Amino acid sequence: MSESVAVIGAGLVGCLAALALSKEGYQVTLYDFRHDPRLDTTQNKNLKSINLAISARGIDALKSVDFGACERILQDMIPMKGRMIHDLRGEQESQLYGLHGEAINSINRSVLNNKLLDELEKTTAELKFGHKLARIEWTDDKQICHFAAEEDSKVPNIEKFDFIIGCDGAYSATRSQMQRKVEMDYSQEYMDLRYIELYIPATKVSKQEYGGNFAIAPDHLHIWPRHRFMLIALANSDGSFTSTFFGPKDQISDLITSESRVKNFLVENFPDIVNIMDLDDAVKRFITYPKESLVCVNCKPYDVPGGKAILLGDAAHAMVPFYGQGMNCGFEDVRILMELLKKHSGDCSSAFVEYSQTRHKDLVSITELAKRNYKEMSHDVTSKRFLFRRKLDALFSVMMREKWIPLYTMVSFRSDISYSKALERAEKQTRILKFLESLAIGILSVSSFKLFKFLARERS
């Protein structure tokens, strides 16, 4: 008989894990404490979702699970080939992501989640919503999951599984239960930032320049970088944009004390959004929408020895959204786990241990890179020095091909290079760039000094 698996959490990573295991013949039950998002339209309102950018790692993982499903799932995605920087005067500047037109792809979180659930319905996997994990009893044989009772529920609340996959996000209940069994190193860190979800509607008439009802170019990730805070916008297939404001907690608390303050703030700092956003709606969202926090989570190990349980996605490595890698990394978790299960002929015990040992350095690298990228998005993209170094980076990449690859390219477009390897190579490249910069400055100083001396002599 095939092994039974409980996947806890029907978010993006949980759905993909369930799909992958189900395709491999495991007897999968997918649990979530929420109701089925496809039925409950009120939940689908994006009060707190940042649009997703799916890139190479995410797409490769989807393909590795099911090529056909991947094509169906990703048909609505919108390629974004670069960042569009909006300055204070409303001017726009395109900064391409790759040298060869590589793109990351905007996709709406709930659209993607629902499509994954639809694909899952085609398999033997069972979906159980409204099931909140309360406790896991760890035994040598089966792992016994206790789910908190729902008032109107008649389903049995205790079920046994061969193993458990925890995909229940940053505040994972599975992880808490694992910590009662395993000595787990763990850290959580809150950023001094809040985010608020805003919205740019589709234009009423189609705009020829963008080939649809988009108010601004859909093939870019739009950024209004203002150093301590920023606004971003990612296109949806219906012509609208999901937009997000990020700023320090104190600033937001100060702002939302009055509607006029918010209005003035928006008009002053993002003058061009007045043309594309309903300003009153934006003000209302600022005041009334939840101000979401951003948390980073790291832990180690990710498994309970004996192949009893493993953590994937945000439950293992919640990260800030500034590298667009949260979901991509979670999907890659699934691909790597499935590869290890295959390598160890389905022996969970060995596969989970190897996963914990080999995956950690990559997960630490990408959570760290994501944290650093807030400064890049909100500040560096406006700095001349950063742009110069970026051009040099691209030049070397053209000249040296595989021997020099820009960091963003390695992270977003090269799933064959692990996150830790990418970080390591990038640090080496940065050292070289900095050295060359100093050298250039040195040569320039000497030359100007000589020139100055020459001119002085001429004059006298």
Place this chain on the structure above:
Amino acid sequence: MSESVAVIGAGLVGCLAALALSKEGYQVTLYDFRHDPRLDTTQNKNLKSINLAISARGIDALKSVDFGACERILQDMIPMKGRMIHDLRGEQESQLYGLHGEAINSINRSVLNNKLLDELEKTTAELKFGHKLARIEWTDDKQICHFAAEEDSKVPNIEKFDFIIGCDGAYSATRSQMQRKVEMDYSQEYMDLRYIELYIPATKVSKQEYGGNFAIAPDHLHIWPRHRFMLIALANSDGSFTSTFFGPKDQISDLITSESRVKNFLVENFPDIVNIMDLDDAVKRFITYPKESLVCVNCKPYDVPGGKAILLGDAAHAMVPFYGQGMNCGFEDVRILMELLKKHSGDCSSAFVEYSQTRHKDLVSITELAKRNYKEMSHDVTSKRFLFRRKLDALFSVMMREKWIPLYTMVSFRSDISYSKALERAEKQTRILKFLESLAIGILSVSSFKLFKFLARERS
């Protein structure tokens, strides 16, 4: 009416906090999930206690709470003026802690805990044992504590307080409840070490050289440093020593597979303990006693805004025992909190916030120092270079007095220098020592080169 306080945890720090608050007129109730340790003799067996070393910060905090009580409480402590290093041949070498005979003081954990409870009985504080904190309801007015029911208990299980002091150790239930209310940065890290409690009995006849029934010098902290593992021993007032073995997890798991392996290991590595320890008892403890883990905890902030709750001691900063500062730092927490309450005229809200803001850097410093000190105790103390640098350190200290103070002195004997200041000053001093070392090596090389040339010339 005076404010009501729940102190959660009747360990060392909880008792001192309850004593301090009670003396200041607060209406204190002290809770612990265990039974009264003074009644329950089976609990008092030191299966997992490392003897304590109380030093300046701990003593000053006790004195600040109650000078008389401090004298009563500390009457059984045994001063230790240095480390006694035992080498593989059984030879002993004394390394003094201070230049002026300063000493840290060995005291048995349960003796100290019971004496603190006795002092507390003299105040208006209420003691409630067998009360396990299950949940805290945070309200704008009172904080409502729910305690899990004990079968034979008829006490009410829900009680309200103005504020809560969480002193319930590394696995604090108070902290978990606070994390539901506050965005708390948090980290826990397990060391790759286990410890096992051993025992050196008092000698049958009094030994003149040590003035009592001590088998080895009571005025030293004994260390058998063996690089990857070590044994330590601290004297008790009855002539016995509490001894602790520390070693890597894997090593211990390997060892305890057979009694003869443990026996051989002990005789080989600690040849002189055969004379002072019951070897069969030690082997039995190795095999049957719990192998305790060592965890480091850091968090931030330590309080729930509005003066609702605060964490002290291990609940806020569990550290490894290698600097002998766990309890001392926890006691200092109490002193500093009481000073801040006085400064803010009893306004908890302001006092707790200031505590969180100002105490963090010190707590981070001492948890880090404690971690580093394992290498010093188990390895460095046998290194010639370390001992040379230590002598230089002492020499500078004599020459420059207040301008140069060895780190150990600042941490253990100078409660007027904060942990963070101590660490900062020590890092500067180490940089100077290292520079002087390089300089000396440089001068020596040049001189020997010249000497060599001179000799070569003479010869030819």
